[in-house]
Structures are given as structure tokens and as C-alpha cells.
Amino acid sequence: MDISKRMKKLPISSIRKLIPLSDKAKSRGIKIYHLNMGQPDVKTPDVMIESLKHWTQNPISYAPSGGTPEYLQALETYYHDLGFLFVNTKNTIGTIAGSEAINMALFAVCDPGDELLVFEPFYSSYQTSAQLWNIKLTPVETSLQDGFHLPPGAIIESAITEKTKAILYSNPGNPTGTVYTKEEILMLVDIVKKHNLFLLSDEVYREYTFVDRPHVSLLKFMQEIPEQAILIDSLSKRYNLCGARLGNLISLNEQVLSGSLKFAMSRLSGGIIDQYIGSKLVDVPAEYTKSMQAEYQNRRDVMFEGLQSIDGISVTKPEGAFYIMAELPVEDAEIFSIWLLESFHDKNETVMLAPGYGFYSDPKKGKKQVRIAYVLEESQLRRSIEILDTALHEYKKIQ
Numbered sequence: 001m002d003i004s005k006r007m008k009k010l011p012i013s014s015i016r017k018l019i020p021l022s023d024k025a026k027s028r029g030i031k032i033y034h035l036n037m038g039q040p041d042v043k044t045p046d047v048m049i050e051s052l053k054h055w056t057q058n059p060i061s062y063a064p065s066g067g068t069p070e071y072l073q074a075l076e077t078y079y080h081d082l083g084f085l086f087v088n089t090k091n092t093i094g095t096i097a098g099s100e101a102i103n104m105a106l107f108a109v110c111d112p113g114d115e116l117l118v119f120e121p122f123y124s125s126y127q128t129s130a131q132l133w134n135i136k137l138t139p140v141e142t143s144l145q146d147g148f149h150l151p152p153g154a155i156i157e158s159a160i161t162e163k164t165k166a167i168l169y170s171n172p173g174n175p176t177g178t179v180y181t182k183e184e185i186l187m188l189v190d191i192v193k194k195h196n197l198f199l200l201s202d203e204v205y206r207e208y209t210f211v212d213r214p215h216v217s218l219l220k221f222m223q224e225i226p227e228q229a230i231l232i233d234s235l236s237k238r239y240n241l242c243g244a245r246l247g248n249l250i251s252l253n254e255q256v257l258s259g260s261l262k263f264a265m266s267r268l269s270g271g272i273i274d275q276y277i278g279s280k281l282v283d284v285p286a287e288y289t290k291s292m293q294a295e296y297q298n299r300r301d302v303m304f305e306g307l308q309s310i311d312g313i314s315v316t317k318p319e320g321a322f323y324i325m326a327e328l329p330v331e332d333a334e335i336f337s338i339w340l341l342e343s344f345h346d347k348n349e350t351v352m353l354a355p356g357y358g359f360y361s362d363p364k365k366g367k368k369q370v371r372i373a374y375v376l377e378e379s380q381l382r383r384s385i386e387i388l389d390t391a392l393h394e395y396k397k398i399q
């Protein structure tokens with residue numbers, strides 16, 4: 001039996017592609033420092049873990065398709081605390097994490113063949129989601145030298161065609177760690193107004209910014225462009241809840257909301273236990289988020305300074321999230337990443353990196369780059385940097 005052509009064409013994430021090699025290295029007794037995935041090692045808030053012990057509902061039923069009232073109410077409280085008082089349980093749809101919110105939003109705004117403008121390098125799932133829905137990605141390049149900030153509006157506008165339906169961006173950015181300024185967000189708002197496009201903001205790292213200016217959410221401008229703005233959000237990173245699969249979409253566009261609800265109905269329900277845990281977000285002490293911010297800022301500093309100290313590596317200081325794109329002194333960062341897993345170890349230890357090409361539409365573009373997720377605690381990050389330095393020296397000898 002032959003499976004569909006479109007399924008065959010679906011890209012494998014460059015982040016997950018090397019997992020079989022890391023499994024093999026582990027079976028040879030090699031310890032691997034995982035810098036390849038955005039899965040933090042920090043603890044989920046106690047109140048959320050505790051709540052699991054108090055689950056009583058039997059049988060475990062479906063949840064309402066758009067989210068349980070408790071989960072939606074908790075989200076409303078969260079956005080009100082941020083100052084966005086117009087957000088409520090009616091304009092928010094509970095999703096199976098940010099990943100589903102992305103798929104839902106793209107399904108809501110694009111037809112097959114439509115174009116979606118993204119800033120490159122971009123979160124690799126944007127490419128997969130676009131391909132799922134038969135949407136063409138139009139990448140607008142940003143560069144390491146400019147800290148991956150947006151190019152002038154005229155360059156962005158020159159990528160817009162009559163088929164362009166939406167602009168999608170992540171802020172803070174994965175894989176870049178860039179936090180857009182208010183001027184950059186305003187520029188995008190002006191562009192979508194002028195060209196009548198949807199504007200989709202993926203803010204799953206909202207809490208993690210290390211710059212002395214506030215994070216500027218699209219929510220700030222949502223009432224100005226109520227038909228066009230869509231927010232994509234997730235609890236995965238904010239509460240270190242990656243496995244609970246909790247997210248949401250916010251829109252003031254009635255058609256987007258009712259369409260998204262139909263999408264949600266097609267999969268019946270999100271996880272009711274997950275949403276029960278998520279509804280406890282209102283009891284998470286503010287201290288939790290503050291300590292997370294401080295922790296990631298310290299890790300950012302350790303990783304940035306460590307990478308800077310290695311000969312031949314180019315980096316720009318990330319302003320948020322927990323990723324850094326690094327240009328390595330190698331011809332092909334994927335071959336190097338494979339070599340790290342298959343042929344190298346330092347005292348039985350090695351590091352796993354995410355090859356940069358997976359964050360570009362044209363694999364040649366990110367060829368020398370890797371994305372490093374600084375999701376491990378400080379001592380492990382320091383050891384990872386040491387291993388990377390040794391590995392690059394060794395690699396140079398055999399090149």
C-alpha cells in the first residue's frame with residue numbers, strides 16, 4: 001500500500017531527526033547534554049502537581065471542545081492580570097497546546113495555495129503546519145548581524161503578493177531569542193492594515209524576556225485590528241507543562257472564533273485532566289514566574305558568554321525565550337551534529353544540537369548554524385560549552 005504523497009513530503013523536524021543517533025550513543029554508554037530541544041529541566045509549579053492528587057471525576061469525560069469553563073476562566077484571569085481586560089472566556093478557545101493553536105489559526109485564515117509570510121529563521125513547525133494545510137510559506141530574511149530583528153517595512157511589503165493572507169511571527173522568537181520592539185510590532189500592525197492581512201502572534205515565551213523594555217503583546221493592538229489579529233499561546237513553557245498540552249487562541253473576529261470552535265469539535269475535546277491542572281494557574285505564586293525569568297536570564301548569560309569565548313563561533317545576544325542561534329566554524333552544521341553523536345565524546349559525554357537549516361525554508365541558508373536551547377541548569381551548560389569547544393578543536397583536525 002502506498003501512503004499519500006503529501007504525507008511523504010512532510011518534513012521531519014531537524015530537531016527530532018537525530019534522536020535515533022542519540023539513542024544509539026546512549027546505548028553505547030555516552031551521556032548526552034540535550035541542547036537540541038526546548039524542553040526545560042525546571043519544575044512544574046507545586047500547586048499544579050498537587051492538583052493531580054485531588055482529581056475525583058469518574059468517569060474521565062470529554063471536556064467541552066473549546067475548553068472547560070474553569071480553564072477558560074483561569075486564562076481570563078491571567079490576561080486580566082497582564083492588563084488585557086477585553087480578553088474573556090468568549091474570545092478565547094482552549095487548544096491542545098500552542099501547536100494546535102497554530103494549526104487552528106492557519107486553517108482559519110488560509111486556503112490551499114494562499115501565502116503566509118514568516119520571518120526567517122522561524123519556528124520549524126510553521127513549515128510543517130503550512131505544508132499540512134497546503135499553504136505556501138513566504139520567508140522574509142532576518143540576520144544574525146541585526147540580532148534577527150525585522151527588516152524595514154518596505155522589504156516586508158515587497159514579499160506580499162495578492163495571494164498573501166497572513167503574517168505569522170513568534171515573539172520572543174524561537175529559534176532566535178529576539179524580542180521585537182514596540183516599533184516593530186506597530187510596523188506589522190500598519191502593514192496588515194494597509195494590505196488587509198491577518199496578523200498571527202505566537203507568544204508562548206511571553207514571560208521570558210531579558211531586555212529593559214516590556215514585552216509588547218499583539219493583544220495591545222488587538223482592539224485596533226479586531227478582525228485581523230490572532231494570538232497563539234501556550235502554558236508549556238510558562239509553567240513548564242510541556243506534556244500537559246495546554247494552549248489557547250484569542251481573537252475578536254467572530255468568524256475565526258466560530259470556525260476555530262468547529263475545528264475544535266472535530267477532535268471532540270482537549271484533555272480534561274490537563275485543563276484541570278491548567279486551571280490552577282491562578283494559584284501559581286508570582287514568585288514562580290520571577291524565579292523562572294531570573295533562571296533563564298542567568299542561563300542565557302552563561303551560554304552567550306561561553307559561546308563567545310569559543311574561537312570561530314558567531315552569536316548575537318538573545319533577548320528572550322531560551323534559544324540561541326550560533327554560526328559554527330564548520331562547513332555543514334548537520335554533519336557536525338551527527339559527528340558529535342556518532343564519532344565524538346569527551347570523557348564519555350557529548351552534546352546534541354539542532355541543525356540550523358531546519359529553521360529556514362531553504363536548507364542551504366542555515367547550513368553553518370545550530371540552535372542551542374539553554375534549558376539545562378548552569379553546571380550542565382558550562383560542561384556543554386566545554387564539550388563543544390573540545391569537539392570543534394577535534395573536528396578541525398579531521399577536516
Ligand SMILES: Cc1ncc(COP(=O)(O)O)c(C=O)c1O
Pocket residue numbers: 038096097098099100123170173174202204233234235236242246247
Ligand atoms: C514558538 C513556538 N510556538 C509554539 C510552540 C508549541 O509548543 P506547545 O505545543 O508545547 O505549546 C513552540 C514549542 O517549542 C514554540 O517554540
